[in-house]
Amino acid sequence: MxxxxxxxxxxxxxxxxxxxxxxxxxxxxxxxxxxxxxxxxxxxxxxxxxxxxxxxxxxxxxxxxxxxxxxxxxxxxxxxxxxxxxxxxxxxxxxxxxxxxxxxxxxxxxxxxxxxxxxxxxxxxxxxxxxxxxxxxxxxxPVRRLAMVTARLDDGQELAGLNEVYAGHATHQSARYRLFDASGRQERQSSSGVLVGTGTGATGWTASIAADRGWKGALPGPEEPALSWFVREAWPSPSTGATLTAGRLEAGQELRMVCESERLVVFADGVEADRLTVTWGQQVVFGLAQQRLHLVVPG
Missing domain, CATH: 3.40.50 (Rossmann fold)
Incomplete structure (x- = not known):
């Protein structure tokens, strides 16, 4: 033995x-x-x-x-x-x-x-x-199992975050894309990017955007199998809209983005150096990650 x-x-x-x-x-x-x-x-x-x-x-x-x-x-x-x-x-x-x-x-x-x-x-x-x-x-x-968010490209690349993932222009300038929410609604948008956050991130960047937006929806808790998402500064124009700008994703639901810019980036938890690059026509799917962070807490 x-x-x-x-x-x-x-x-x-x-x-x-x-x-x-x-x-x-x-x-x-x-x-x-x-x-x-x-x-x-x-x-x-x-x-x-x-x-x-x-x-x-x-x-x-x-x-x-x-x-x-x-x-x-x-x-x-x-x-x-x-x-x-x-x-x-x-x-x-x-x-x-x-x-x-x-x-x-x-x-x-x-x-x-x-x-x-x-x-x-x-x-x-x-x-x-x-x-x-x-x-x-x-x-x-005792362990708390904290939900995480994932962004998955159509070429198989994937990135997970504990607080949030961001998709947009590398310099936070105008990003152009088509957004599909969990119900199937879609809209072509030009914005400062899309943020998808967990309950752990609901006290940080996500909460700041939600408060600034005056959003009345409930943000998820850290262990809750749910996410919230926000579009930053969507600009309406003859070719782009600004109606799909916030929502929740429950377990099994996804938010999809199809890139219509030359190049966008996706990164997690503010670490821009560790990022995915999205080119014209590529799709990014956001949802709950399979893994959770197992955080040891005081008894």
Whole structure:
């Protein structure tokens, strides 16, 4: 009988703002000058850097010695292969979980906030995280299964998001396309793009558009199998309309877009670098993703 393979904890983080500043400006005095000209203080940035490093150290110390370990920076996520039995620990801000979600397929995610109280998805502090890791690895930790959204091109390419996916012009200029809603209604439009969001994203970009629009419909909850969608700044003209501009997608329903521009882009959760390109005549289908983010929460 073969021995049971020890769990692998994969810690995901991103470079701190201080790290980014030093890459860009070379030295701490240069970074300090850059911040001072913008009314900011290097001490604040340094304190957040130290909080992140301390949280990473605490997480590393909490992993049992006989467990396997992995480490990946946010920038390397597209090239990292997660195993089905991995336990993922995201250390940083809420956006890191959103960036991570589309690369997972049911692995539990423990969100660690270096500055507890600032995050919504980062539900744990670094201190005492060891018991959480053991509970999650043993399947005993409570988990919220958060709905995700997917955009699928007619050539088979697909992109998923935890908060939302956006389709439109790369520079947010006028995008031209034909839109088909879940009931089969269609309209040729020229707009700043289409946003399709989940319940998790209903407190961010989606909520902002809904409030600005005065939309009275109910936005979905994070675990609800439903999405909301909005057209940004649709412009009526002799050849384009502005009546299909918002709605909900329930389980099994889809929103379709046929590109009538030379080139549009589709990206998820604000990460434009990881995007799909749509050319004239190509179709994009939006709907609920099959996968969900399994977010570990306090008991």
């Amino acid at each position: 073969s021995a049971t393979l020890a769990p692998r904890v994969v810690v995901v983080s991103r470079r701190s703002e201080l790290d980014e500043l030093l890459v860009r400006h070379g030295t701490r005095p240069a970074a300090e000058h850059f911040l001072r000209e913008r009314g900011r203080d290097l001490d604040e940035v340094s304190a957040r850097h130290e909080a992140l490093q301390q949280a990473l150290t605490a997480v590393d110390a909490a992993v049992p010695a006989d467990w396997r370990r992995g480490r990946v920076d946010r920038e390397d996520l597209p090239r990292f292969l997660f195993g089905p039995e991995d336990l993922v620990v995201a250390v940083g801000q809420d956006g890191l979980v959103a960036n991570l979600a589309k690369y997972l397929s049911g692995q539990p995610v423990v969100g660690v906030d270096p500055e507890p109280g600032r995050g919504v998805l980062m539900r744990f502090g670094a201190n005492g995280i060891g018991s959480v890791l053991k509970a999650a690895a043993g399947g005993a930790a």
